[in-house]
Amino acid sequence: SQQGEEDPQALSIQEGENATMNCSYKTSINNLQWYRQNSGRGLVHLILIRSNEREKHSGRLRVTLDTSKKSSSLLITASRAADTASYFCATDKSNTGKLIFGQGTTLQVKP
Amino acid sequence: GAVVSQHPSWVICKSGTSVKIECRSLDFQATTMFWYRQFPKQSLMLMATSNEGSKATYEQGVEKDKFLINHASLTLSTLTVTSAHPEDSSFYICSASPGGGQPQHFGDGTRLSIL
Numbered sequence: 001s002q003q004g005e006e007d008p009q010a011l012s013i014q015e016g017e018n019a020t021m022n023c024s025y026k027t028s029i030n031n032l033q034w035y036r037q038n039s040g041r042g043l044v045h046l047i048l049i050r051s052n053e054r055e056k057h058s059g060r061l062r063v064t065l066d067t068s069k070k071s072s073s074l075l076i077t078a079s080r081a082a083d084t085a086s087y088f089c090a091t092d093k094s095n096t097g098k099l100i101f102g103q104g105t106t107l108q109v110k111p
Numbered sequence: 112g113a114v115v116s117q118h119p120s121w122v123i124c125k126s127g128t129s130v131k132i133e134c135r136s137l138d139f140q141a142t143t144m145f146w147y148r149q150f151p152k153q154s155l156m157l158m159a160t161s162n163e164g165s166k167a168t169y170e171q172g173v174e175k176d177k178f179l180i181n182h183a184s185l186t187l188s189t190l191t192v193t194s195a196h197p198e199d200s201s202f203y204i205c206s207a208s209p210g211g212g213q214p215q216h217f218g219d220g221t222r223l224s225i226l
Binding site for chain 1: 115117143145147153154155156157160202204206208212214215216217218219220222
């Protein structure tokens with residue numbers, strides 16, 4: 001399978017706690033992106049990190065990338081119930097927009 | 112921001128019917144759009160790359176005669192599931208980007224149920 005791995009598959013936390021999701025991929029990449037999907041809906045782009053970047057922040061989101069380990073992590077700080085969703089990493093091998101998705105992490109934030 | 116619209120959002124039809132799904136970029140032009148398929152509680156699988164003015168490029172294992180893609184303009188790509196059967200029931204999602212390093216923007220998806 002071309003798809004990457006994500007862990008954990010499911011994560012349940014209390015509001016206010018931090019949530020960390022990990023993603024591993026198999027091939028060299030141009031960039032890695034994180035998306036969010038609410039149940040039965042399309043995907044919302046969260047953050048893009050390029051292969052020459054190691055860390056990126058956007059609001060309560062922090063993404064790291066380790067190309068030597070072919071892995072990335074997404075940290076959501078001070079989680080809210082509204083953060084409940086599935087989160088996917090996706091790699092773009094050649095900057096064409098053609099994305100290979102990880103298996104996703106389902107996050108539940110309890111109020 | 113860039114908006115991608117997908118229609119219909121939900122369709123139920125009988126086995127043997129052909130179903131067309133539209134993907135539109137509302138405020139930008141896209142020479143390339145992508146079609147994905149998602150089964151319940153699973154990730155997105157890339158089906159094909161839709162190229163404006165030329166043939167689509169299909170991923171390995173995706174039947175091009177089953178999933179017809181037409182990208183006749185810079186703002187519209189269509190996916191037609193021909194002679195659909197229950198195993199074609201799935202969530203189909205398209206994406207497009209304005210280019211210039213901007214990320215892919217996704218439609219809200221089409222839930223297809225074949226009876």
